[in-house]
Amino acid sequence: MAHDALRRLKVVRPKRIYEQIAEQIETLVRDGTFVPGARLPAERELAEMLGISRPSLREALIALETAGLIETRIGDGTYVRADLGGGRVFPLSGRDMGPGPLEQFEARRAVECAAAELTAARADAEDRAALTASLARMRTLIAAGTNPADEHRIFHVRLGDASRNGILSGAIRELWRLRQEPMWDLLRRKVENPESWHAGIHFRSRLLDALEARDPTAARREMETHFDRAGRTYFDPKE
């Protein structure tokens, strides 16, 4: 069938002139035709060279200025910004990046700590049984030397569901899904090991105790401690 081919179709977005021009100029800057600090031709001149009107050229220049590539000085001219340090990439294209790992982490800390507090007060026997079972599976996986990451997700999502708050549980589910994306695999692989898996078991065991005791404060405290420790491990520049 042709279904496979059809699936590859992309939505055609009519390229507006200003985008084409901006890309052209970006290329010229990248390949060194326009050196940082250099002055571009005057707007009227450049527009004629490119065969477009001055407003369209201006729109392209505005886009490039917003992207941080160029700089215009009234009454003087348009210049390629000189402070384009080598590593700086221009966000003109491919700017659809999701939230970074730190943002995800901070958000998860916020919602999971709150969810733990609520869950301690609201979880029923079934919830507790499911969490206990998940913890047991984790132990089995670790004993077999397997990474329990997937079971971690199940545990925390179930914990969120038990909070009986659809917003928080939905957010937790979504944040863990983001966390599973391959992009952050490398970051995790650096700090995760069988030892950290065992520490995770201890933490979740204590958390479960707090739930059994129906102690919201203790549950939140356990979760906060967990995130504080994880945060130091992942994001502290000490090592």
Next chain:
Amino acid sequence: MAHDALRRLKVVRPKRIYEQIAEQIETLVRDGTFVPGARLPAERELAEMLGISRPSLREALIALETAGLIETRIGDGTYVRADLGGGRVFPLSGRDMGPGPLEQFEARRAVECAAAELTAARADAEDRAALTASLARMRTLIAAGTNPADEHRIFHVRLGDASRNGILSGAIRELWRLRQEPMWDLLRRKVENPESWHAGIHFRSRLLDALEARDPTAARREMETHFDRAGRTYFDPKE
């Protein structure tokens, strides 16, 4: 000598119209006046509303588009991009029934307390000035006997933005948008009055003090106290 004063001189950069307009529209988007997915007025209309020419407005729109805030569809209109920040992480819509007020409240408590903590550590002078200005507007509104609910939203959304966490700030924006819906008006009307408005001023003033002092712990504590008090007012069955 006047050397000390001279040292404070800043290079004046004439703000071009498109920059001013872009900033205006950006604040309208960020404080929730223009909801993600919403359609902006037509270019001709918007230009007239702002008292500028269409080319200038178009330059502002192109800047916002380059910045990834809006999206234009030829022959249709200009739309606020729907995939901003935590709009996807906190799935509030698409369910048969929206989340109830208690769910909203618990979620807001979670994200706003976390955001306050981060903001205390990350807010810059501009953020603090904006929050101070918002608080001043609140005082004016209350003095005139007007309900400051809209300014409340602006204050808290700005506070969230200053946390520099797109997920949290997006969630706060969404949750406050939800709160503004007419469905919960009655609930609020029962417990809100000029006296509670004044209490809100005091709370936000103390919160601002914590931000000025760059004290994350104090900022979080103020926010938690606020939510605890509001929670008792709204949801306690005592009365």
Next chain:
DNA sequence: TCCTGTCAATTGGACAGACCAATTTTCGCG
């Protein structure tokens, strides 16, 4: 000679009006 104020040229900033093209909406026909 050197400084200084002035004036003209250059350049970007902004506006008005018009026309084209894509999209959506409306409405009449089958």
Next chain:
DNA sequence: CGCGAAAATTGGTCTGTCCAATTGACAGGA
């Protein structure tokens, strides 16, 4: 009731014009 053509709406682009800021040449005075 469904469907296709016409009309209205909306963004895309162009032409032309005028204004404001900057620059640089130039003449005049210390």
